[in-house]
Amino acid sequence: MILGLARSWSLAGYAVAALLVLPLFALIFQALQPDEAVFGHLLATVLPTYIRNSLLLILGVSLGSLLLAIPCAWLIARCEFFGRRYLQWALLLPLAMPGYIVAYVYTDLLDYAGPVQRSLRSIFGWSSPQDYFFPDIRTLGGAICMLSLVLFPYIYLLARTAFMEQSLSLAHASRIMGCSPWQSFWRLSLPMARPALAVGVALVAMETAADFATVSYFAVPTLTTAVYDTWLGYGNLTAAAKLSAIILLVVFSLIGFERFARRKQQLFQKQSRIQATDLYPLTAVQTAVALSFCCTLLLFAFVLPFSILLSYAIGYFEQSWDERFWQLSVNSLSLALITSLICCLIALLLMFVRRSSPRPSDALPSRLASMGYALPGTVLAIGVLVPLTMLDFAINDVADVMGIKGPGLILTGSVVALIFAFCVRFVAIAIGSVENSYKRISPSLDMVSLTMGQSPRQLLWRVHFPLLAKGLFSGALLVFIESMKELPAALLLRPIGFENLATYVFQFVSDEKLEHGALAAVVIVLVGLVPLIYLNRSLEQHS
Amino acid sequence: MTNTLKLQQVHSDYQGQQVLQGLSLTLGQGEILALLGPSGCGKTTLLRAVAGLQTISQGEIHINGQMVSGDSAFVPSEQRGIGMIFQDYALFPHLTVAENILFGVAKLSAAERLVRLDDMLTLVKLEGLAKRYPHELSGGQQQRVSIARALAYEPQLLLLDEPFSNIDAQVRYEMMAEIRSILKQRNVSAVFVTHSKDEAFVFADTLAILNQGVIVQHGSAETLYSAPNSRYVADFLGSGNYLPAAVLDRHSVATPIGDLTSLTPLAFLNEFSGMVFLRPQQLTINADEQGVGMITERRFLGAFCHYWVKVETASIAYYVEVRSQMMQLSIGQKVGVTTEPHSLVLFES
Numbered sequence: 082m083i084l085g086l087a088r089s090w091s092l093a094g095y096a097v098a099a100l101l102v103l104p105l106f107a108l109i110f111q112a113l114q115p116d117e118a119v120f121g122h123l124l125a126t127v128l129p130t131y132i133r134n135s136l137l138l139i140l141g142v143s144l145g146s147l148l149l150a151i152p153c154a155w156l157i158a159r160c161e162f163f164g165r166r167y168l169q170w171a172l173l174l175p176l177a178m179p180g181y182i183v184a185y186v187y188t189d190l191l192d193y194a195g196p197v198q199r200s201l202r203s204i205f206g207w208s209s210p211q212d213y214f215f216p217d218i219r220t221l222g223g224a225i226c227m228l229s230l231v232l233f234p235y236i237y238l239l240a241r242t243a244f245m246e247q248s249l250s251l252a253h254a255s256r257i258m259g260c261s262p263w264q265s266f267w268r269l270s271l272p273m274a275r276p277a278l279a280v281g282v283a284l285v286a287m288e289t290a291a292d293f294a295t296v297s298y299f300a301v302p303t304l305t306t307a308v309y310d311t312w313l314g315y316g317n318l319t320a321a322a323k324l325s326a327i328i329l330l331v332v333f334s335l336i337g338f339e340r341f342a343r344r345k346q347q348l349f350q351k352q353s354r355i356q357a358t359d360l361y362p363l364t365a366v367q368t369a370v371a372l373s374f375c376c377t378l379l380l381f382a383f384v385l386p387f388s389i390l391l392s393y394a395i396g397y398f399e400q401s402w403d404e405r406f407w408q409l410s411v412n413s414l415s416l417a418l419i420t421s422l423i424c425c426l427i428a429l430l431l432m433f434v435r436r437s438s439p440r441p442s443d444a445l446p447s448r449l450a451s452m453g454y455a456l457p458g459t460v461l462a463i464g465v466l467v468p469l470t471m472l473d474f475a476i477n478d479v480a481d482v483m484g485i486k487g488p489g490l491i492l493t494g495s496v497v498a499l500i501f502a503f504c505v506r507f508v509a510i511a512i513g514s515v516e517n518s519y520k521r522i523s524p525s526l527d528m529v530s531l532t533m534g535q536s537p538r539q540l541l542w543r544v545h546f547p548l549l550a551k552g553l554f555s556g557a558l559l560v561f562i563e564s565m566k567e568l569p570a571a572l573l574l575r576p577i578g579f580e581n582l583a584t585y586v587f588q589f590v591s592d593e594k595l596e597h598g599a600l601a602a603v604v605i606v607l608v609g610l611v612p613l614i615y616l617n618r619s620l621e622q623h624s
Numbered sequence: 625m626t627n628t629l630k631l632q633q634v635h636s637d638y639q640g641q642q643v644l645q646g647l648s649l650t651l652g653q654g655e656i657l658a659l660l661g662p663s664g665c666g667k668t669t670l671l672r673a674v675a676g677l678q679t680i681s682q683g684e685i686h687i688n689g690q691m692v693s694g695d696s697a698f699v700p701s702e703q704r705g706i707g708m709i710f711q712d713y714a715l716f717p718h719l720t721v722a723e724n725i726l727f728g729v730a731k732l733s734a735a736e737r738l739v740r741l742d743d744m745l746t747l748v749k750l751e752g753l754a755k756r757y758p759h760e761l762s763g764g765q766q767q768r769v770s771i772a773r774a775l776a777y778e779p780q781l782l783l784l785d786e787p788f789s790n791i792d793a794q795v796r797y798e799m800m801a802e803i804r805s806i807l808k809q810r811n812v813s814a815v816f817v818t819h820s821k822d823e824a825f826v827f828a829d830t831l832a833i834l835n836q837g838v839i840v841q842h843g844s845a846e847t848l849y850s851a852p853n854s855r856y857v858a859d860f861l862g863s864g865n866y867l868p869a870a871v872l873d874r875h876s877v878a879t880p881i882g883d884l885t886s887l888t889p890l891a892f893l894n895e896f897s898g899m900v901f902l903r904p905q906q907l908t909i910n911a912d913e914q915g916v917g918m919i920t921e922r923r924f925l926g927a928f929c930h931y932w933v934k935v936e937t938a939s940i941a942y943y944v945e946v947r948s949q950m951m952q953l954s955i956g957q958k959v960g961v962t963t964e965p966h967s968l969v970l971f972e973s
Contacts, residue, residue: 082677083700083701084676084677084678084679084698084700084701085698085700439679523710523712523714525710525711525712525714526714526716528672528675528677528701528708528710528714529708529710529714529770529773530727530728531676531677531700531701531702532675532676532677532701532702532704532706532707532708532779532783533702533707533727533728533773533774533777534702534703534705534728534730534777535702535727535728536702543727544716547718548716548717548718
């Protein structure tokens with residue numbers, strides 16, 4: 082804390098935070114505008130279906146992820162068997178797979194012309210679809226399966242930690258009192274892990290609510306696809322804002338649920354600090370069952386789709402490895418680089434103000450700025466469009482009045498909108514990273530430099546910045562990766578003719594020829610693996 | 625003699641609670657003052673208020689005659705010219721020993737900086753370690769770097785916040801004596817915060833004992849130890865026995881162990897009845913079958929023994945703790961109890 086820190090620091094913090102929350106408030110403002118024509122029509126016709134689909138999708142993916150994650154988490158946390166150490170981190174790999182890519186690969190495998198149905202037909206001698214039943218993957222159920230496969234690691238991760246932290250003496254006590262291992266699991270382990278599972282479900286549900294690409298590819302109409310169509314199809318910002326507001330409502334209630342669950346989780350973990358060190362050794366048969374469950378899951382969620390993707394990429398390497406691919410990579414890289422730089426600067430400023438200001442209210446800017454992370458890409462894009470469109474019009478109007486030719490859509494028509502949106506969405510990651518690093522800097526370092534005649538600016542530059550460098554770097558890296566992967570916001574906000582790796586891949590997915598974009602898709606998956614390495618390393622240090 | 629530091633009626637609130645409640649104090653040039661008190665008594669708050677790291681709600685703080693905190697003035701930390709040493713040493717982990725020491729040294733040429741650095745390294749006996757990083761040093765060495773860093777900056781006043789609590793007990797007192805002589809050599813005034821009376825005795829010239837945000841007593845260690853002005857001070861500086869006492873005349877009192885005589889006139893008048901405070905080493909015992917006391921517990925401590933002696937008069941039993949060189953007394957032994965000649969300390973009941 083620096084007594085008498087100049088107000089200009091606080092002001093700068095508030096100004097930046099205000100800019101970053103602008104899309105959220107603009108969206109709410111726009112959603113409150115009257116618009117009977119389009120929204121009324123939607124409400125009367127398709128909106129109930131969209132809402133029902135969205136809710137069913139969220140419910141289904143939550144349940145599906147739970148069913149996949151709990152057995153894995155319990156086996157890894159409490160049992161000793163061959164391969165456990167590898168599976169422990171391998172089960173995180175599906176997080177790197179974008180849902181729409183998995184969806185595409187499985188559609189290719191399972192549709193009428195795909196290898197699975199072809200071989201079934203040749204084995205059983207069927208000749209037409211009337212001869213047999215085969216489930217259609219391009220449905221709501223299919224979307225639930227695809228998203229569960231890539232999102233279950235969120236729950237796995239939290240449940241594993243929860244199971245690991247459960248005191249072994251409690252398990253022993255329950256066994257002594259006559260519980261079988263199964264009963265002990267149902268009556269003890271599972272109820273105690275409930276808060277952690279709830280947090281995991283909330284995260285999965287939020288990711289599902291934000292998903293656009295998978296449902297769009299499967300042509301399952303949900304709220305996110307509705308926002309996309311309303312804006313790009315009808316060009317109606319108000320109706321899109323109204324739809325976005327409904328998604329926001331869902332997301333904010335999920336956040337509330339997550340906060341609530343997290344509070345309970347802390348309570349539960351306080352009671353049992355002792356780490357389980359003894360693991361149940363599994364017999365050969367049990368090991369076989371455990372391994373086949375985990376490995377099958379891993380196979381379907383990551384190994385199979387990634388191998389197919391790789392084979393596409395290798396097969397179409399000649400066509401893909403061209404000028405165009407480089408251009409896309411440069412677009413993606415420079416966009417991500419600029420975003421991560423800006424995010425780091427903002428995080429540094431906001432967290433410095435929060436740490437140093439003697440005014441308690443100065444914690445607010447960093448909190449406000451972090452809210453953007455909750456906004457799904459589609460919603461965010463609409464939120465960014467509202468104020469930037471207004472600003473663009475205003476600039477051109479002013480130019481008209483002054484009698485000069487207007488510059489056109491210099492904000493919404495350029496990458497400015499895209500970079501702004503990415504910053505709003507990802508600055509929270511940089512803030513979190515800087516916040517963590519700041520926790521490790523003893524406040525007495527601040528005091529000692531102040532007493533030695535250093536100004537706040539010198540403190541920031543000579544002491545904080547070098548000590549935060551690592552945290553800033555990892556924050557920048559995570560923002561970079563997220564910016565490379567982000568799809569819906571890029572789709573809605575990119576200037577005409579502008580493509581990056583993500584939009585390019587999605588274009589090919591929509592056009593049913595991912596083979597041509599497979600190289601770019603592989604790059605996206607590989608980039609997505611980087612944060613998992615980080616995550617795993619921090620977990621290993623933790624345990 | 626000028627006053628390096630002067631506090632007048634300083635009040636400070638923290639989260640609605642009064643931490644400092646009208647505290648006044650002066651510190652002369654070159655004086656080392658220990659602020660002594662239990663945790664939560666406000667001693668760290670006081671130190672931070674002096675450093676300008678915390679505001680005060682009332683009163684004034686002057687450093688070298690200049691008001692730095694008060695109704696109409698607040699001088700920020702970076703302009704107060706003070707040095708501060710922390711419990712965790714607060715060395716910059718990304719800087720070498722040399723860079724740490726020269727961190728606050730500005731307005732010197734490169735050559736002068738080198739001279740200053742060598743000077744400091746010699747002073748704290750860390751020659752040859754200039755290129756090391758803090759994590760490559762032992763706790764004691766780190767502490768010495770933090771002292772060198774604070775002195776290199778040539779502060780008018782040095783503030784030390786429990787600087788020895790993380791140092792091994794075996795080297796702590798040696799280290800304290802060393803640093804004390806460095807401060808004396810440079811004639812630096814210092815305020816030293818601690819909860820340990822032993823550290824305060826070794827390190828400081830004067831002691832100020834704090835309780836709930838006020839200074840209870842301020843003076844030399846000897847004065848505070850032998851003439852505490854309250855039971856709080858008496859107890860804080862070491863254990864002792866309280867026995868009922870009735871003043872007989874200017875120099876003597878009647879107590880359950882017999883009549884005691886004071887070397888100096890008593891602070892209370894005849895007819896006063898209160899408590900006499902006797903430290904364990906001020907009492908002596910000797911085996912005496914007719915004595916007033918009986919040993920009920922014995923603890924052997926090497927150079928001496930601690931005995932608990934039960935003294936019974938008019939069916940009320942008192943237990944007194946006696947520190948004695950007599951090793952051979954056993955439990956159940958009847959003993960006579962007398963006092964070493966000293967100035968008696970009396971308190972109201």
